[in-house]
Amino acid sequence: NLLLFFEGRKRALTKALRREMLRVSKALEFEKAEKIRRQIFSLEHIRDTGFITESEIRTPGKEKLLRIEGYDISNISGTAAVGSMVVFLGDKPATDEYRKFKIRTVFQPNDVGLLAEVLRRRFKNSWPLPDLLLVDGGAAQVGAARRVLDEFDLKLPILGMAKGPGRKRTDVIGIIPKGISKRTLIRVRDEAHRFAVRYHRALRGVIVHQ
Numbered sequence: 001n002l003l004l005f006f007e008g009r010k011r012a013l014t015k016a017l018r019r020e021m022l023r024v025s026k027a028l029e030f031e032k033a034e035k036i037r038r039q040i041f042s043l044e045h046i047r048d049t050g051f052i053t054e055s056e057i058r059t060p061g062k063e064k065l066l067r068i069e070g071y072d073i074s075n076i077s078g079t080a081a082v083g084s085m086v087v088f089l090g091d092k093p094a095t096d097e098y099r100k101f102k103i104r105t106v107f108q109p110n111d112v113g114l115l116a117e118v119l120r121r122r123f124k125n126s127w128p129l130p131d132l133l134l135v136d137g138g139a140a141q142v143g144a145a146r147r148v149l150d151e152f153d154l155k156l157p158i159l160g161m162a163k164g165p166g167r168k169r170t171d172v173i174g175i176i177p178k179g180i181s182k183r184t185l186i187r188v189r190d191e192a193h194r195f196a197v198r199y200h201r202a203l204r205g206v207i208v209h210q
Helices: 002-006 010-026 030-044 054-058 111-123 139-151 182-209
Strands: 067-076 079-089 099-102 132-136 158-163 170-173
Touching: 010 030, 067 111, 067 182, 079 111, 079 182, 099 111, 099 182, 111 139, 132 139, 132 182, 139 158, 158 182, 170 182
Parallel strands: 067 132, 132 158
Antiparallel strands: 067 079, 079 099, 158 170
């Protein structure tokens, strides 16, 4: 398996692990099957840049764009609660990768709990992993995001973005990675907020008319 990995044969390795997972599942060795499932999940999310060839490195225009995911929550006293996920590649939005979430498990005003549900549902999917997570909120929201990542055994940079005193400035919770500007982060935060509010208003309209 290690040889396959370092040769860049990720697809072949994934197939081999799937066959092994099926074998141990049939043998009712469910703990081993779960361990292999996690290995497959991690393998599928390894950045392809880990397998860039020397010729690709030398080719102009192949620079990797950082993937930033921004999250926001919108609700009124816990009702019609929704979450949004927006994606930026570099400093440009990738609108076809936006996702919206109708909250299913939290029915009270609890932005931390709402955010945790959204992130759990996001990381249960096999979407590409971000280079940076940006959550709207302060230390509580950042802590919630970190706990969810721990549940999935993921190590990813997380930033929070909150309004300062009097809402006259933007405070960043965490250290901004190199290659990312605060201006871009503000755009991501604002876009996540816009997308969440838009979905929330649409959902409220349906509820009101019911």
